[in-house]
Amino acid sequence: MKIVLLGPPGAGKGTQAKMLAKQLQLPHISTGDLLRQNVAQGTELGNQAQDFMNRGALVPDELVSKMLDERFTQPDVKKGFILDGYPRTLNQAKVLDTLLQARNMLIDLVVYLDTSESVIIQRLSGRLACSVCGTNFHTQNMPPKKPMTCDHCQGSLYQRQDDKEETIRKRLEVYRKEFSPLFDYYEARKKLHRIPADGDSKIVLDTIIGLCAKRQDDSVKI
Numbered sequence: 087m088k089i090v091l092l093g094p095p096g097a098g099k100g101t102q103a104k105m106l107a108k109q110l111q112l113p114h115i116s117t118g119d120l121l122r123q124n125v126a127q128g129t130e131l132g133n134q135a136q137d138f139m140n141r142g143a144l145v146p147d148e149l150v151s152k153m154l155d156e157r158f159t160q161p162d163v164k165k166g167f168i169l170d171g172y173p174r175t176l177n178q179a180k181v182l183d184t185l186l187q188a189r190n191m192l193i194d195l196v197v198y199l200d201t202s203e204s205v206i207i208q209r210l211s212g213r214l215a216c217s218v219c220g221t222n223f224h225t226q227n228m229p230p231k232k233p234m235t236c237d238h239c240q241g242s243l244y245q246r247q248d249d250k251e252e253t254i255r256k257r258l259e260v261y262r263k264e265f266s267p268l269f270d271y272y273e274a275r276k277k278l279h280r281i282p283a284d285g286d287s288k289i290v291l292d293t294i295i296g297l298c299a300k301r302q303d304d305s306v307k308i
């Protein structure tokens with residue numbers, strides 16, 4: 087099953103992708119995580135991407151698409167994947183189709199996590215990430231047991247540079263500008279499923295799992 091999660095920053099794409107990956111035993115591919123790894127490792131790509139990320143701007147398509155192409159060469163992708171944070175532009179959606187076609191693959195499901203602006207701001211401004219294992223926490227919605235310490239690996243938690251209020255606004259602005267053509271692209275191909283995502287993450291997960299099961303049934307009937 088090849089699943090793409092779409093939605094504004096703070097819609098819960100990362101959270102849902104991690105839970106889905108565990109449940110469906112598929113790799114979770116997050117372009118944001120891959121870019122942050124490159125920044126942390128000081129690679130050439132990381133150095134080129136860092137400034138865009140800190141400003142809440144999009145990293146140029148060709149850099150991100152090349153990085154994704156490389157990720158697709160790994161064997162775990164053959165059984166499917168959960169893609170989170172890509173595509174973000176119409177051009178990226180077209181590139182994704184090309185990358186997949188070259189490997190005889192097609193997207194099965196595109197899920198749009200529909201989230202209100204007040205929930206987005208609340209989620210992002212309180213988000214904390216583990217510097218070691220990447221698990222997300224939230225100062226109010228999901229506080230760690232010990233202040234600023236990861237429950238799973240004891241790594242220290244930090245606020246992402248791009249989760250500061252000013253940058254959140256910029257990221258939302260970028261998102262709104264790019265989103266509509268992307269939405270239309272998948273809607274025209276009858277791949278898009280829009281689900282409400284302001285509420286409990288378990289309910290959102292169940293809805294996505296239901297869509298996956300239906301998609302599998304439909305493809306058996308075909």
Ligand code: AMP
Nearest residue numbers: 117118138139143144145150171172174
């Ligand atoms: P995320 O973790 O998905 O919120 O991504 C964090 C940041 O990484 C974004 O604000 C962008 O600067 C960059 N980024 C992640 N994915 C992409 C993408 N598909 N295209 C361009 N920039 C991206």
